[in-house]
Amino acid sequence: MKSRSLLVFALLAAAACGGKKPAETPAPAPAPAPIDSTAIKARMRQDSINAAEARARAAADAAARAAAQLQAQLSAEVSAMIHFDFDKADIKPEDQANLDRKAAILKANPGLSIQIAGNCDNRGSDEYNLALGNRRAAAAQRYLINQGVSASQITIVSYGEERPVNPANDEAAWAENRNDQFTPTAGGNNLVAPK
Amino acid sequence: MRAAVALGLLVLAAAPLRAQDPIDRGVRVGITYTAGTRPRLVLLPGAGLDSVRAILQRDLDFSDRFEVLPLESGSAASGSTVNYQLYRTLGAEYGVDVRSDAAGVVVRLHDIGSGTVRQQQPFPLPAQSAPGFRMAVHRVSDEVVRWVTGTPGVAATRLVVLMNKRAYRVDSDGADVTPITPASETVLSPTWSPDGRYVAYTRFLDGAGPIMLHDLATGRAQRVFGTESQLNFTPAFSPDGRSLAFARTDQQGGTDIYAVNVTDQCCLRRLTVGRFADNLSPTYAPDGRRIAFVSTRPGTPQIYAMSSDGTDQELLAPYDYGATGPSNAPEWSPDGASVAFHRDIDRAPQVFILEVGSRRFKQLTSSGRNSDPTWAPDGRHLAFVSDRSGRAQVWIIDTETGRIRQLSLTGEVRLPHWSRRFGAASP
Numbered sequence: 001m002k003s004r005s006l007l008v009f010a011l012l013a014a015a016a017c018g019g020k021k022p023a024e025t026p027a028p029a030p031a032p033a034p035i036d037s038t039a040i041k042a043r044m045r046q047d048s049i050n051a052a053e054a055r056a057r058a059a060a061d062a063a064a065r066a067a068a069q070l071q072a073q074l075s076a077e078v079s080a081m082i083h084f085d086f087d088k089a090d091i092k093p094e095d096q097a098n099l100d101r102k103a104a105i106l107k108a109n110p111g112l113s114i115q116i117a118g119n120c121d122n123r124g125s126d127e128y129n130l131a132l133g134n135r136r137a138a139a140a141q142r143y144l145i146n147q148g149v150s151a152s153q154i155t156i157v158s159y160g161e162e163r164p165v166n167p168a169n170d171e172a173a174w175a176e177n178r179n180d181q182f183t184p185t186a187g188g189n190n191l192v193a194p195k
Numbered sequence: 196m197r198a199a200v201a202l203g204l205l206v207l208a209a210a211p212l213r214a215q216d217p218i219d220r221g222v223r224v225g226i227t228y229t230a231g232t233r234p235r236l237v238l239l240p241g242a243g244l245d246s247v248r249a250i251l252q253r254d255l256d257f258s259d260r261f262e263v264l265p266l267e268s269g270s271a272a273s274g275s276t277v278n279y280q281l282y283r284t285l286g287a288e289y290g291v292d293v294r295s296d297a298a299g300v301v302v303r304l305h306d307i308g309s310g311t312v313r314q315q316q317p318f319p320l321p322a323q324s325a326p327g328f329r330m331a332v333h334r335v336s337d338e339v340v341r342w343v344t345g346t347p348g349v350a351a352t353r354l355v356v357l358m359n360k361r362a363y364r365v366d367s368d369g370a371d372v373t374p375i376t377p378a379s380e381t382v383l384s385p386t387w388s389p390d391g392r393y394v395a396y397t398r399f400l401d402g403a404g405p406i407m408l409h410d411l412a413t414g415r416a417q418r419v420f421g422t423e424s425q426l427n428f429t430p431a432f433s434p435d436g437r438s439l440a441f442a443r444t445d446q447q448g449g450t451d452i453y454a455v456n457v458t459d460q461c462c463l464r465r466l467t468v469g470r471f472a473d474n475l476s477p478t479y480a481p482d483g484r485r486i487a488f489v490s491t492r493p494g495t496p497q498i499y500a501m502s503s504d505g506t507d508q509e510l511l512a513p514y515d516y517g518a519t520g521p522s523n524a525p526e527w528s529p530d531g532a533s534v535a536f537h538r539d540i541d542r543a544p545q546v547f548i549l550e551v552g553s554r555r556f557k558q559l560t561s562s563g564r565n566s567d568p569t570w571a572p573d574g575r576h577l578a579f580v581s582d583r584s585g586r587a588q589v590w591i592i593d594t595e596t597g598r599i600r601q602l603s604l605t606g607e608v609r610l611p612h613w614s615r616r617f618g619a620a621s622p
Contacts, residue, residue: 125523131450131473138448157402
């Protein structure tokens with residue numbers, strides 16, 4: 001016990017002697033403007049901080065842009081319309097990839113809910129078109145549910161021929177107006193990309 | 196003397212009209228009806244009452260029951276006696292004499308052939324500036340039609356139509372176009388209650404469409420029980436006004452017909468179970484026991500019928516599978532004998548009448564697109580939408596004579612529905 005106390009004392013004494021060398025006296029130089037090394041260091045430090053922050057901001061901006069771009073892309077994919085043949089409510093083969101992508105996004109975002117609105121051109125009977133629009137909305141709804149989307153994420157509605165995308169009266173307009181429109185009703189922000 | 200000259204010219208002018216009358220459609224039951232002709236009627240000249248005469252003259256012409264001889268208004272102030280001989284030379288069988296009295300007018304129907312007054316009656320009329328004036332004059336003309344034919348005319352009626360997503364009412368002669376719903380709302384499927392007090396329609400919202408019961412006297416609209424959710428459309432009143440049948444979408448993509456007790460706002464019942472077919476556009480038979488409707492069960496929409504409780508469903512209007520175009524918008528005639536609807540021929544809708552007893556059709560239109568027929572209360576006139584003039588307008592056809600006239604309205608018109616007759620209590 002005693003021997004250990006002595007050792008500690010010796011070590012402390014040695015350390016004290018080492019830090020206490022006699023001070024050298026340099027030749028007195030002509031006194032230049034005193035360099036404020038503390039200020040320089042502070043400035044350099046600040047510059048590096050600023051640069052780092054700028055880099056971080058740029059990175060954050062880029063990330064935000066990328067995220068916004070992804071959000072916009074996901075939103076666009078969720079909202080992309082599908083189209084129908086005259087007096088038909090069958091999903092066309094060329095729209096399946098569109099719906100598959102919607103299904104993946106909906107599954108990756110269980111908080112996302114959408115309304116599917118079925119629309120018709122103005123050639124059929126006005127009131128029959130309300131029923132046809134509902135069939136069209138249900139066709140997409142059924143497709144998505146078959147892809148594993150929860151039924152609770154989808155509501156359907158029909159606008160018949162009441163809300164044409166293109167008010168013109170020709171084949172091109174009619175083709176545009178026979179569609180399903182997809183609108184997020186909840187959880188449409190901060191979508192997660194499907195893996 | 197001047198009048199006699201004017202009338203003499205009329206004889207020459209009127210004679211060729213006979214040749215233009217539609218040919219033989221069979222002898223009608225009636226005192227003076229003969230095949231292919233309408234009895235000639237003249238509104239006897241008199242002092243004053245120009246606007247009354249003008250409305251009567253047009254109503255009697257629009258009744259399609261008479262050939263109304265044109266007379267310059269006020270061309271001859273007749274005395275107390277009627278120059279029967281003069282009108283006999285014109286070929287007139289009836290003369291209608293209108294004179295003022297303290298409360299309104301006294302109307303006399305003269306039988307020109309026998310030179311006697313066949314009927315006369317005083318009719319109180321409101322002031323010409325009062326809102327009920329035109330309708331009161333329409334009721335006078337409907338009564339004159341009844342004196343001659345046994346059946347009242349349909350001048351004292353209105354149509355409800357859609358123009359630019361708004362419901363309007365318009366008198367049967369095209370006058371007094373009045374909006375019912377505000378410009379801020381989109382509505383569909385307007386329909387009269389049998390008593391003319393209400394118009395029911397779909398208020399078209401973003402995710403739903405309730406049916407509203409709009410009280411025309413107060414302007415207040417009340418949501419119909421059972422139509423809070425989903426899209427509810429094509430409402431139709433039962434003839435007693437107690438039930439409202441309508442179509443309703445579901446979340447599985449289907450559309451089915453329901454009925455609700457609209458006087459007690461209760462008792463929603465489902466009348467069809469479509470599963471893979473849609474059912475819509477119900478219309479009650481006048482006895483209230485049958486409902487005609489549209490069903491897509493054959494693949495295309497066609498006209499079916501069922502009991503008003505939903506049982507006993509059957510195909511009503513025959514069709515050829517795969518060949519007949521879609522058939523829509525049925526409306527049962529007030530006499531129960533027919534159902535009017537439209538059916539696509541070469542992708543353009545045309546108006547048809549189905550005789551319910553024989554299941555035989557009559558195609559009424561062929562030029563342009565003609566759709567959404569609706570019956571006048573006489574079961575003889577039909578209004579429908581046609582684009583034959585270049586834009587969608589309401590046209591009125593007399594199914595007996597084939598005479599047709601346009602109900603001129605500004606803008607595109609859709610989905611007309613004709614009221615029943617308005618009683619004296621209506622404005």
